[in-house]
Structures are given as C-alpha cells and as structure tokens.
Amino acid sequence: MPHRQVIAIDGPSGSGKSSTARAVARALGLSYLDTGAMYRAVAVAFLDAGVDPSDVEQVIAATTGADIDISLDPDDRWVRVNGRDVTDEIREPRVAQHVSAVSTVPECRADLVRRQRILMDRDPRGCVAEGRDVTTVIYPDAPVRILLTASPQARLERRGGELGGRVSGEQLRDQVLRRDADDSTLVDFTHAADGVHLLDTTHLSLDEVVLAVVALAKEIS
Numbered sequence: 001m002p003h004r005q006v007i008a009i010d011g012p013s014g015s016g017k018s019s020t021a022r023a024v025a026r027a028l029g030l031s032y033l034d035t036g037a038m039y040r041a042v043a044v045a046f047l048d049a050g051v052d053p054s055d056v057e058q059v060i061a062a063t064t065g066a067d068i069d070i071s072l073d074p075d076d077r078w079v080r081v082n083g084r085d086v087t088d089e090i091r092e093p094r095v096a097q098h099v100s101a102v103s104t105v106p107e108c109r110a111d112l113v114r115r116q117r118i119l120m121d122r123d124p125r126g127c128v129a130e131g132r133d134v135t136t137v138i139y140p141d142a143p144v145r146i147l148l149t150a151s152p153q154a155r156l157e158r159r160g161g162e163l164g165g166r167v168s169g170e171q172l173r174d175q176v177l178r179r180d181a182d183d184s185t186l187v188d189f190t191h192a193a194d195g196v197h198l199l200d201t202t203h204l205s206l207d208e209v210v211l212a213v214v215a216l217a218k219e220i221s
C-alpha cells in the first residue's frame, strides 16, 4: 500500500490557505481539513448560547462541550456544531469578530488540537490540513510543511474581494490585521519554523501556488 501523504499548511488570514489546501487535496486525492472552521464553529456555539466572549471559563466549557462534525471532502465543505449546520454562518463578520476569544485560550486550543489530530489521521490516503498551528503543533511530523505568506495589502484585497463589499474598510482591517495580531499571541504563523517551507504568494496566482505546493509534495514524498 502506498504511504500516507500529509501536507500541513499555515499562514495569516487571506494568505490563500483554504483555496490552496482544497485544490491540492483534490489534485492529490487526499482529504482536506479546515482547522479554522472548527474555531469558527465553536464561536457560533458560544454566541448561540449567549456566552460573554470575555468569560474565559464559559468559553472553555462551550469549546470542550461542542459537538463538532466537519466534512473532510474538498469538494463538499460543511460543518455542524451541536447538530446544527453552520457552514455559511461561520463566515459571517460577527464570527470573525469573536473567534479570537476561542483561539487565544490555551485550554480551547488543546481541546481542538486533540480532535484535529484524530481527523487528520482518519483517511488512509492522507490529508491536507490548513490553519495557524498545523506545521508547528498539530502535525509537526508532517513530511510536507508550508507557511504561506502575502503582503498585508494583498491579503486585505483578497478578503475584501471575497466579502464583495459586505464590510467597511474598518471592518475588513479588523477581520484581517487585528485578528492576526490577536491570534498570534499564542502561535507564531509569521515566521517559518525549522523545516517549514516559506511560500510568498503576493505576486503568484492561486494556480501558481497550487502547482508549487503539488511540486513540493511530489519532490518530498
């Protein structure tokens, strides 16, 4: 049987992690894990429950008690939390605004990391996973580890294009730059750790990034 392929991709908001990881999973016939969707799903759960985001004990309880079910199919993205489909809701600006209340609490991270390792090991063919700490914490032994970067300007333009004018310039900066600053208090996703390949996507098209990652995976595997 061919060996499992595991590809770990990290990077800041708008660097292209989700689009790249999904396309690479499709190209190589691997499963795909969006670890950020799990943080977002927990944020929906605690907002639903009326938890005050600054009440750390309640945020921890909402995280450890959340029943998260997530698709690993790159062609069929969905996520459910506590039995409710929140696939579209997790992309709403109110979720981006509050999700760091989960990602900045070590107990919440430990709980999600444990679940993410299990999900990454589920498919016998292997997995492409993306987030902020896949290369360093969740799966530091992955044979292929990549940090995607792009200039703040490029990342703001990409996320702005994706949201199609649904948010103000100020909300956009909050979603991208403020959130990255808050999220990087516990994990470093701006410098490539030892053995992690740095790929600056500022001047590359999505297709070029996907080709570069697939080429690297073939070279290493």
Ligand SMILES: Nc1ncnc2c1ncn2[C@@H]1O[C@H](COP(=O)(O)OP(=O)(O)O)[C@@H](O)[C@H]1O
Pocket (backbone or CB within 6 Å): 011, 012, 013, 014, 015, 016, 017, 018, 019, 020, 158, 159, 161, 162, 201, 204, 205, 206, 207, 209
């Ligand atoms: N290299 C690229 N060049 C131009 N646009 C890109 C590139 N990579 C991703 N995008 C676009 O930027 C937006 C954000 O990408 P996404 O993959 O969601 O980033 P992340 O998961 O890192 O936040 C999407 O609309 C995506 O199509």
Ligand SMILES: Nc1ccn([C@H]2C[C@H](O)[C@@H](COP(=O)(O)OP(=O)(O)O)O2)c(=O)n1
Pocket (backbone or CB within 6 Å): 012, 013, 014, 018, 035, 036, 037, 039, 040, 099, 100, 103, 130, 131, 132, 133, 134, 179, 183
């Ligand atoms: N492995 C991860 C994945 C996401 N997070 C946090 C950081 C982000 O604010 C949220 C949402 O992540 P997501 O990847 O969906 O965010 P972007 O698509 O890059 O804007 O979760 C994390 O702390 N660790």
